[in-house]
Amino acid sequence: MTLRVAVDIGGTFTDAVAIAGDGSLRTAKALTTPGRLADGVVDAVGRLGVEVAAATSFVHGTTAGLNAFLERRGARLALVTTRGFRDVYEIGRANRPAMYDLRYVAPRPLVPRRDVHEVTERLAADGAVVVPLAEDEVAAVARRLRGTVDAVAVVLLHAYANAAHERRVAEIFAAEAPEVTVVCSSDIAPEWREYERTSTTAVSAYIAPILLEYLRVLEAALRGRGLAAPLSVMQSNGGVMSVERARDKAVQTLFSGPVGGTMAGVAVASDLGIDRLLCVDMGGTSFDVSLVVDGEADIAAQTELEGHPLLAPSVVMHTIGAGGGSVAHVVAGALRVGPRSAGSVPGPACYGRGGTEPTVTDANLLLGRLPDVALLGGTLALDKGAARGAVESVAGALGLDAQATALGIVAVADAAMANAIREITVARGIDPRDFSLLAFGGAGPLHAVSLAEELELPRVVVPGSPGVLSAWGMAHTDIRHDLVRSFFHALDDLQPDLLAATVAALSEQAGALLAADGVREDAVHLLPGADLRYLGQEYTVTVTWDAGQAADDVLKGLHDSFDRAHLARFGHNNPAEKVEIVALRLVARGLVDRPPAAGPGEPTGAVALGEQDVRFAGQTLRSTVYDRGSLAAGTVVAGPAVVLEPGCTVLVPPGWSSTTSRHGHLVLERSPA
Numbered sequence: 001m002t003l004r005v006a007v008d009i010g011g012t013f014t015d016a017v018a019i020a021g022d023g024s025l026r027t028a029k030a031l032t033t034p035g036r037l038a039d040g041v042v043d044a045v046g047r048l049g050v051e052v053a054a055a056t057s058f059v060h061g062t063t064a065g066l067n068a069f070l071e072r073r074g075a076r077l078a079l080v081t082t083r084g085f086r087d088v089y090e091i092g093r094a095n096r097p098a099m100y101d102l103r104y105v106a107p108r109p110l111v112p113r114r115d116v117h118e119v120t121e122r123l124a125a126d127g128a129v130v131v132p133l134a135e136d137e138v139a140a141v142a143r144r145l146r147g148t149v150d151a152v153a154v155v156l157l158h159a160y161a162n163a164a165h166e167r168r169v170a171e172i173f174a175a176e177a178p179e180v181t182v183v184c185s186s187d188i189a190p191e192w193r194e195y196e197r198t199s200t201t202a203v204s205a206y207i208a209p210i211l212l213e214y215l216r217v218l219e220a221a222l223r224g225r226g227l228a229a230p231l232s233v234m235q236s237n238g239g240v241m242s243v244e245r246a247r248d249k250a251v252q253t254l255f256s257g258p259v260g261g262t263m264a265g266v267a268v269a270s271d272l273g274i275d276r277l278l279c280v281d282m283g284g285t286s287f288d289v290s291l292v293v294d295g296e297a298d299i300a301a302q303t304e305l306e307g308h309p310l311l312a313p314s315v316v317m318h319t320i321g322a323g324g325g326s327v328a329h330v331v332a333g334a335l336r337v338g339p340r341s342a343g344s345v346p347g348p349a350c351y352g353r354g355g356t357e358p359t360v361t362d363a364n365l366l367l368g369r370l371p372d373v374a375l376l377g378g379t380l381a382l383d384k385g386a387a388r389g390a391v392e393s394v395a396g397a398l399g400l401d402a403q404a405t406a407l408g409i410v411a412v413a414d415a416a417m418a419n420a421i422r423e424i425t426v427a428r429g430i431d432p433r434d435f436s437l438l439a440f441g442g443a444g445p446l447h448a449v450s451l452a453e454e455l456e457l458p459r460v461v462v463p464g465s466p467g468v469l470s471a472w473g474m475a476h477t478d479i480r481h482d483l484v485r486s487f488f489h490a491l492d493d494l495q496p497d498l499l500a501a502t503v504a505a506l507s508e509q510a511g512a513l514l515a516a517d518g519v520r521e522d523a524v525h526l527l528p529g530a531d532l533r534y535l536g537q538e539y540t541v542t543v544t545w546d547a548g549q550a551a552d553d554v555l556k557g558l559h560d561s562f563d564r565a566h567l568a569r570f571g572h573n574n575p576a577e578k579v580e581i582v583a584l585r586l587v588a589r590g591l592v593d594r595p596p597a598a599g600p601g602e603p604t605g606a607v608a609l610g611e612q613d614v615r616f617a618g619q620t621l622r623s624t625v626y627d628r629g630s631l632a633a634g635t636v637v638a639g640p641a642v643v644l645e646p647g648c649t650v651l652v653p654p655g656w657s658s659t660t661s662r663h664g665h666l667v668l669e670r671s672p673a
Contacts, residue, residue, distance in 0.1 A: 006474035012284025015468035016044035053226030061234040064214040065207035074206035075150035107307030127162030142176035153205040189311035204251035236314035239480020264473025282444035324443035349390035362387035363406035368614040440466035464664035467647030479590035496551035510588030519590030
């Protein structure tokens with residue numbers, strides 16, 4: 001029997017799931033251990049109550065690389081580039097993202113100019129060698145850097161067209177400075193645009209040594225406990241990859257934790273027959289928003305992290321500092337919530353671990369939205385008196401009582417989260433009212449209906465095991481590789497044979513990668529695509545086609561497909577204009593066999609755990625607290641009510657009702673008038 005184990009590290013909790021071949025599910029939570037993340041992973045896995053040695057797969061979403069970047073504690077880094085191009089990275093682009101912000105400061109490069117080293121070489125745009133690589137100069141740089149840096153990013157001009165010089169640089173460094181991690185742009189981002197390629201490679205090299213050490217420690221700890229299955233790592237692109245691949249492409253792990261929730265959203269959308277979902281993950285520290293569109297995760301070929309562009313396919317996600325642990329404070333007489341979080345240590349005041357500042361969790365407990373019978377993570381009783389004391393510490397400054405202040409804390413947090421949803425929808429020309437809201441994370445289902453009402457959404461879905469959904473999604477995710485090749489051609493002049501040959505070459509490369517991952521041939525799925533633009537444009541739109549489609553047929557329909565995609569993305573198009581292909585892409589998946597959904601239990605009748613007063617915006621209402629485990633398929637719970645389960649609480653306000661689906665998901669909709 002198969003046993004899939006997956007672990008997701010959050011800012012406050014580390015979540016673990018184990019799914020057996022019959023679909024039965026075990027979940028566990030442990031406090032995240034900052035500075036020793038592997039300890040929290042091992043603790044969470046230990047709480048699952050399964051034998052690690054029995055696991056047939058183990059997938060992990062890690063924040064090690066992202067935390068290293070955000071906290072600027074990555075590797076000591078140097079950059080090697082083509083002579084004459086030392087300042088590409090520092091100059092960057094001339095655009096100002098905040099045009100009217102007089103205090104705007106451009107992001108500081110990860111590599112200061114003094115650590116950028118030039119070597120003699122030159123390739124033409126087509127990859128032809130113009131000036132051979134001066135290997136003696138590379139060797140001298142390697143000797144000079146040995147012992148002074150942890151990693152080197154190698155970005156040579158036009159290496160996307162010919163990787164030979166970059167590979168030779170890596171070989172020389174391996175001989176002269178073997179302890180230095182070398183990251184080549186031709187491996188990380190083989191695409192045009194020198195600045196973006198340099199930025200991507202620099203970020204990957206900056207976090208690579210931290211990620212390597214973390215994975216080494218984690219793998220040793222798990223092997224020591226009997227894990228025999230391969231350890232896989234969640235990628236930002238919505239797939240998983242081997243540990244070996246993660247070591248080579250560290251940049252692809254940056255958003256690996258939150259992306260698991262998006263991929264779970266894809267599975268939930270399939271369960272319910274819903275094409276469009278707004279996925280919101282509210283944990284203890286952050287609030288992450290992503291989209292499922294037409295049943296697939298919304299993925300962009302280029303993204304940005306704190307002003308640093310990344311040529312790395314990633315699920316489109318917007319994150320703000322708004323979680324259950326977000327601290328409420330007063331600034332100039334106004335209430336503010338977050339982005340600072342109490343985290344797992346000391347945590348919210350109600351955790352009883354020494355925290356004294358008021359948080360969103362304390363406010364929810366004081367309002368009765370977190371029931372008195374709730375146990376944090378299924379084990380820890382919450383201290384309502386401590387929550388009251390913490391909220392009162394800011395209530396006086398506002399001239400309000402504790403209840404009104406708690407309502408204010410929740411309202412401010414809700415407003416920030418609603419604006420985050422608008423950033424990823426309205427700001428991109430997408431109407432959020434066309435989507436249902438999928439709420440998960442330990443705190444998401446508490447705030448879901450308030451967000452739906454603010455944004456006029458028709459439906460809220462709370463999936464099964466929402467407190468550990470990101471980990472659950474990781475256990476259901478395919479192996480994935482994204483390949484790209486620069487391919488500059490006018491669409492009208494492109495010959496079908498050239499297109500077919502290039503796609504075939506990418507397919508052969510993808511097949512080798514998937515074979516190395518142990519993927520069966522019948523489980524391989526390939527999706528080719530092209531980055532297209534109108535003549536004179538700077539940025540592109542990616543259009544895909546079926547892998548079995550003949551090149552002649554692809555070219556006949558590609559212009560029309562691009563026109564439609566451009567209209568959908570930007571609201572306008574120009575069918576009479578000439579079109580260029582900039583790059584060819586290939587998404588290669590190794591499909592995993594998904595376990596059956598366990599669904600809700602046998603009908604036993606909804607079990608009420610008690611009643612208590614719950615404060616809503618304008619009134620306090622006596623509300624029934626239900627045990628979610630007792631809600632069989634078809635069970636309807638009318639608000640006001642609270643549905644409780646280990647690790648998560650669902651709030652059903654007055655005017656709303658919840659129906660349990662046959663897959664165990666709660667579907668909340670407005671009650672008939």
